[in-house]
Amino acid sequence: xxxxxxxxxxxxxxxxxxxxxxxxxxxxxxxxxxxxxxxxxxxxxxxxxxxxxxxxxxxxxxxxxxxxxxxxxxxxxxxxxxxxxxxxxxxxxxxxxxxxxxxxxxxxxxxxxxxxxxxxxxxxxxxxxxxxxxxxxxxxxxxxxxxxxxxxxxxxxxxxxxxxxxxxxxxxxxxxxxxxxxxxxxxxxxxx
DNA sequence: CCCTGATTCGC
DNA sequence: GCGAATCAGG
Numbered sequence: 001x002x003x004x005x006x007x008x009x010x011x012x013x014x015x016x017x018x019x020x021x022x023x024x025x026x027x028x029x030x031x032x033x034x035x036x037x038x039x040x041x042x043x044x045x046x047x048x049x050x051x052x053x054x055x056x057x058x059x060x061x062x063x064x065x066x067x068x069x070x071x072x073x074x075x076x077x078x079x080x081x082x083x084x085x086x087x088x089x090x091x092x093x094x095x096x097x098x099x100x101x102x103x104x105x106x107x108x109x110x111x112x113x114x115x116x117x118x119x120x121x122x123x124x125x126x127x128x129x130x131x132x133x134x135x136x137x138x139x140x141x142x143x144x145x146x147x148x149x150x151x152x153x154x155x156x157x158x159x160x161x162x163x164x165x166x167x168x169x170x171x172x173x174x175x176x177x178x179x180x181x182x183x184x185x186x187x188x189x190x191x192x
Numbered sequence: 193c194c195c196t197g198a199t200t201c202g203c
Numbered sequence: 204g205c206g207a208a209t210c211a212g213g
Binding site: 021046 | 193194195196197198199
């Protein structure tokens with residue numbers, strides 16, 4: 001397999017939509033996530049921010065490299081009409097409360113894929129669905145990899161934990177993670 | 193253990 | 204340029 005224009009295009013699209021490298025690789029087929037990541041870097045779009053107004057975070061970066069030229073290949077993001085202003089929300093914010101109406105930026109809509117943004121009623125529906133087939137485990141049955149999403153009233157017998165297998169190092173299963181956390185976008189931190 | 197992206201380096 | 208191996212982290 002080679003990186004044809006079409007494949008690269010799909011790669012760009014998915015990457016900008018926040019899809020993970022493995023998902024993209026799976027979609028493309030014939031390549032591994034490593035290949036995707038490698039390509040992403042070579043394309044110079046390792047930063048998922050098509051036009052993120054820089055967190056303006058007063059990072060106390062040493063920057064003690066006066067003579068160190070940082071050849072940062074300026075993002076060629078220009079001809080690309082980026083409608084979504086990227087919601088400036090903190091990612092680690094568990095929104096347990098289901099009371100949340102669509103705050104979807106009413107900019108230019110994203111016709112094909114609703115993308116992976118906001119909670120969306122879809123995610124909520126997914127949770128309902130999941131709760132049906134939840135394992136309904138008890139507190140003591142919780143392990144490192146069981147979804148710890150509580151359901152029901154703790155003061156009642158009608159209370160249990162989801163118990164479905166969690167994904168990654170999250171405390172919840174995929175469905176619940178979708179409701180509890182914001183998509184994903186900024187995780188900039190490398191110690192090396 | 194599952195996953196994520198980042199980097200390196202032989203090809 | 205490519206991507207497996209490796210690394211670093213959740």
